[in-house]
Amino acid sequence: MADSQGTQGREIATEARDRVRFEEEALELADQVYRVARRLVRTKEEAEDLMQETYARAFRSWRSFTPGTNLRAWLLRILTNLNIDRGRRQQRTPDMQPMEEGDYFLYNRLEEATPERTDEERVIERLSQDDIVSALSSVPHDFRDAIVLVDIGDFSYQEAAQILDVPVGTIMSRLHRGRRILKQQLAETTVGER
């Protein structure tokens, strides 16, 4: 009896230790998770709410995390699911016309508009941080999620696919279309409609 109580006590202590370690590791990643969250939603307030909901859920369901796997991806999977659940996705992805122009489109447009064509540094100088933030926020959600996870979150295609629960091919096509929309927006804000 005393032995079984002792075993039980040790199990409780082990579980408490594992939980505390999990919570510490999750909190250490909070800055990185926030950077992604901040660009998935429009406002700072939304990002903060989403972070709190994510961490509350993560701490409740910590047992479902497999130690040794990617905790940052696990947290972002919770976060992106919550973001969808909260109905922030009411905006349907508009059926945007696919751009016929290729990937060099923005460069070509900016280069044309830059007097005394020089090098790519002069061309990139035409883009400001504000332009990027505003262009990014106008990219439809599904495409933006892929861009934010890969470009800001630094996830691979495979990891982004797992986080958003879609095939890798879908991530690739969303990135492709999303980046073109981003460039289209940037071209419009910096050099205007053609």
Next chain:
Amino acid sequence: MGATLDPCLWCEEVLQPYLDRELSESERAQAQAHLDECDDCARRYRFEENLRLLVRQAAPEKMPPELKQKLAALRTPLL
């Protein structure tokens, strides 16, 4: 690379996976070899790389310290 495909067109096609580090070793080497000799493509690649950097920096804000405290307070109490 298809024998008939123009190397500049092929480079444009693989631009995104190249920058995402998702190309195979041999594809990467093939792209690199073209970039070493084609200034037009190299300039466009550098531009795209800088654009990526700008997008990455579009999330510079640090998490507000109050939020960090709120998250820490969500932990399960020890007792």
